[in-house]
Amino acid sequence: MELRTLRYFVAVAEELHFGRAAARLYMSQPPLSRAIRRLEADVGAVLLHRSAAGVTLTPAGTVLLDEARTLLDRADRIRVRVAVAAGAATITVGILGDGSDPGAMRLAAAYRRRHPGVEVRVRETDLTDPTCGLRAGLVDVALTRGPFEETGLTVRELRADPVGAVLRADDPLARRDRLRLADLAGRRWFQFPGGTDPLWRSYWNGGEPREGPVVRAVQECLQAVLWNGTVGMSPLGHEPPEELIVVPLADMAPSRVVVAWKAGDVNPLIRSFVQIATAAYRP
Structure with missing residues (x-):
């Protein structure tokens, strides 16, 4: 049972839709479906009911979702603690827009609780750069709004505002x-x-x-x-x-609140930031 496969399962379980989960994971739907079938074979239980009406969790799937979230959270904590021990305990966050957004405030509080030893530097930018200095290398991750040119970036939607x-x-x-x-x-x-x-x-x-x-x-x-x-x-x-x-x-079309980072950046502080942001903005 690989952590990557568990991340796939959590995405499908939270979205209850293979297409949306695939888009969230930046992969196509067929390999995602195959990975979930392999996971079901591995655990020996049906985790998801698939029908024309959508996807629902089975009792076994509900249990695995809870356990997978705990396990993935622990894995992310381990990565961050190793990064802190290695001296990489700083993350620079670019912010565009209203700093009083409840989602951003929940995110800040949750990140402080999760990583009290990490120094978070905040760089607020004006409306001329929606990536908040990400392309220029001034920040590690951006909490911003779309749309903007996404080449070379990974972008995850957190919320859509009319x-x-x-x-x-x-x-x-x-x-x-x-x-x-x-x-x-x-x-x-x-x-x-x-x-x-x-x-x-x-x-x-x-x-x-x-x-x-x-x-x-x-x-x-x-x-x-x-x-x-x-x-x-x-x-x-x-x-x-x-x-x-x-x-x-x-x-x-609604204005998308997004978190963005350089494609391929494996900094565990960024990965944890994105995970916490996704939970903080979840309805």
């Missing part, structure tokens, strides 16, 4: 319960500086070329709306200043 248009409270559209992007045609939107990741820029401009003031930080975005009547976008649940309103956008 978004809305940020408008001044006296804007006629602010009285609507819901808007569509077509309702905002012809309006000025805030812009990011030249050289900003094209996927990132396109998402926050609603997928269309726009004109408007150039901003670098969240507060600059809000001030552009307040002073100039510019249109912005924000995840729902982020309370704007009293003079501003966020109206849900019906035809915008």
